Amino acid sequence: MFSFQIDHKIPGTLGRAGTIKTPHGEIKTPAFMTVGTQGYVRFLKPEDLVDIGAQAMLSNGYHLRRTSYQIADEKGLSKWSGWSGPTLTDSGGFQVMSLGSGLGKVVSMDKERGVTNTAHKERLAHVTEDGVHFTDPFDGQPDFIGPEESMQIQCRIGADIHMAFDELTSLADDYDYNVEALARTERWAKRSLDEHLKLRDSLGYRQSLYGVLQGGRWEDLRRSTAKKLGAMPFDGYGLGGAFLKEDLSEILRWCNEELPEHKPRHLLGLSHPDDILNGAEMGADTFDCVAPTREARHGKIYTKYGDINLRKFKGSNLLLDEDCDCPTCQAGHTRGELRDLWRSGDGELKAKFYRLASIHNLRFIIRLTEQIRDAILEDRFHRFKQEFLRNYYAK
Numbered sequence: 292m293f294s295f296q297i298d299h300k301i302p303g304t305l306g307r308a309g310t311i312k313t314p315h316g317e318i319k320t321p322a323f324m325t326v327g328t329q330g331y332v333r334f335l336k337p338e339d340l341v342d343i344g345a346q347a348m349l350s351n352g353y354h355l356r357r358t359s360y361q362i363a364d365e366k367g368l369s370k371w372s373g374w375s376g377p378t379l380t381d382s383g384g385f386q387v388m389s390l391g392s393g394l395g396k397v398v399s400m401d402k403e404r405g406v407t408n409t410a411h412k413e414r415l416a417h418v419t420e421d422g423v424h425f426t427d428p429f430d431g432q433p434d435f436i437g438p439e440e441s442m443q444i445q446c447r448i449g450a451d452i453h454m455a456f457d458e459l460t461s462l463a464d465d466y467d468y469n470v471e472a473l474a475r476t477e478r479w480a481k482r483s484l485d486e487h488l489k490l491r492d493s494l495g496y497r498q499s500l501y502g503v504l505q506g507g508r509w510e511d512l513r514r515s516t517a518k519k520l521g522a523m524p525f526d527g528y529g530l531g532g533a534f535l536k537e538d539l540s541e542i543l544r545w546c547n548e549e550l551p552e553h554k555p556r557h558l559l560g561l562s563h564p565d566d567i568l569n570g571a572e573m574g575a576d577t578f579d580c581v582a583p584t585r586e587a588r589h590g591k592i593y594t595k596y597g598d599i600n601l602r603k604f605k606g607s608n609l610l611l612d613e614d615c616d617c618p619t620c621q622a623g624h625t626r627g628e629l630r631d632l633w634r635s636g637d638g639e640l641k642a643k644f645y646r647l648a649s650i651h652n653l654r655f656i657i658r659l660t661e662q663i664r665d666a667i668l669e670d671r672f673h674r675f676k677q678e679f680l681r682n683y684y685a686k
Contacts (some may be wrong), residue, residue, distance in 0.1 A: 293451070293499040293526050295555045295576075301672045305547045305574030308667040311527075311555050313377040313451035314496040315369050316346075320555065320576040321660045321667075323562065324349040324379060325653055326584070330362070330372040332653075333584060334645040337373040342618050343654040344661065348374050349579045352445050352454075353383030353436070359447035367449030367494045378450035379579075381559070382441045382483075382503070384457050385531075387416050387423045387434075418458060420475065438482035446490035446498060452557075454529050455483035457503040461533050469507040476505050477519055484523060499526035501557060508534045510545050517549035527555040530575060540569045547574035562656055564683050568676045571663050583656050587648035590633055592626075593655040597686050601630040601648075617654035619647045 294312045301307065311318040324347040325332050325340055332340065332348070340348065350368060365371040368378045416425035422437020436444075441456040457476040460469050480502050491498040502525040506512035520528065528550055534542055539561075547556060555576045561567070562580030570578060583593070590601040594612040604626035611620050611629070619629075624647055632644035659679070666675035 292497050295527065295553065297553070299668050299670075301572060301667055302670070304572050305544065306572045306667065306672065307574065307576070308664045309555065309576055311377070311576070313499070315375065315377045315451055318346045318377050318577065319664060321567070321571045321663050322346050322577050323567070323656045323660045324557075324577055324579040325657075326350075326579055326581045327372065327374070328354050328581070330355060330358070330368060331374075332649070334642060334649055335653075337375070339618075339646070339650060340374060340376075343650055344657050345376070345653070346657075347377040347379060347577070348372070349379045349381065350448070350450065351383065351386065352380045352441060352448065353386035355380070355448055356383065356436070356444045359444050363447040363449065363494065367496075369449075369451075377452070379452040379557070380445045380448050380450040380454065381529075382445065382454040382456045383436055384423070384441070384454075384503075385459050385560075387425045387436055388418065388459050389416075418472075418475075420478075422456070422479075423458075438479040439486045442483055442486040442490060442500075446487065446493055449494040449496075449498060451499060452527070453487065453498060453500050454559075455480045455487075455500060455502045455525070457505055457531060459531060459533065460505065460507055462508075462535070464507065466507075466509060469505075469509065469512060473505050473507075473512055473516055476503070477516060480520055480523065480525075484525065501525055501527040501529045503529040503531050503559075504546050504550075505532050507532060508538055508542065510541075513542060513545040514549050517546045521550045525554070527557065529557045529559050531559045536566075539566060540573050543570060543573035543575060550574075564656075564659055565680060567656070567659060568663065568680065571660075571667075572672070572676070578660070583652035584649040587652040588645050590630070590648075591652075592629075592648060593652050595682055597683055599626070601626055601633060604630050611651050612655070615651065615655065616658065617651045619651040619654075 297307045297309045299308045309320045325345045327348045328351045330350050362371045416423050427434050438456040445453040456479050458472045460472050487500045502520040506516050557577045558570045558575040562582045592599050607627040609626050632640045666672045
């Protein structure tokens with residue numbers, strides 16, 4: 292069964308440390324969920340995730356929709372993937388609605404420049420009241436996902452936690468379009484919940500559902516939808532949307548001041564250290580993002596004193612990070628060694644680099660959430676946040 296308890300709060304804020312219990316284990320929060328889009332983390336084995344302290348894995352309902360029947364035959368994502376811990380799937384809404392539109396989660400831009408209302412006209416996906424009609428970019432075939440279809444897909448996949456189907460707007464969408472889209476997302480939330488309640492025990496264990504909050508950058512929309520979804524019997528909530536990076540804390544405050552305190556909240560698609568620290572302070576419990584592994588494959592390595600690009604470290608005998616406890620650093624792999632593997636034309640050597648670099652970056656972010664939890668439990672969060680950010684963004 293699913294449950295959430297608050298273990299300790301950050302005085303004067305919405306932040307807390309807690310414990311989420313799922314059919315496949317506990318998640319001590321704040322926690323970062325590794326992203327295994329296709330049911331696995333690229334270039335890593337399940338035992339690698341154990342070694343770096345991963346607590347949960349997030350997979351993608353859109354990408355696994357056609358594999359979902361096979362996953363159901365094998366009694367759910369945990370057994371099928373080989374990762375035995377807690378799992379979460381997203382609804383696929385972001386993927387189908389961002390086809391061709393270039394939507395992003397957080398964008399740094401000058402507020403004074405403003406935005407134009409064009410994004411929803413340019414999308415290759417067509418949003419209707421029923422759901423989203425789209426063209427699969429891989430095979431060119433027409434397809435459709437609505438709230439019911441998304442729940443059916445996710446219940447076949449059988450993650451411990453699912454996300455309701457929602458419409459993601461972009462920074463280019465104006466207030467009026469956000470009002471329209473948010474009303475549709477709220478109707479879809481009810482339909483998602485109704486369908487999920489019919490199917491949640493189909494694999495022999497209880498699957499849980501989070502409602503997803505949208506509302507763009509407008510306080511009235513964010514607070515209103517938080518009240519409406521907060522009154523529905525969801526097991527937790529996903530905090531979504533595209534917004535200016537500098538507005539993240541305010542938007543989370545608007546949402547989490549209205550949501551029920553006793554249910555967990557997942558901040559979708561963010562992993563930069565300042566986003567995680569600000570998110571935890573404003574009441575987000577779990578996080579996910581593809582950035583740690585994707586940036587690792589491009590030679591971007593996280594360290595206590597900021598990111599480095601391995602391209603600059605030919606022949607270097609320095610460790611990736613002197614203070615790191617990840618298996619890559621503990622084995623003594625150097626910046627110069629990893630740079631040579633990365634720049635090699637040999638496929639096997641590149642794959643080795645992808646694995647070693649991904650392990651390091653994932654462990655860095657997972658360790659950060661562990662440190663945040665310890666700091667909350669020991670009533671020293673603000674001091675830890677200030678020191679970490681001072682070191683990390685010193686450049």
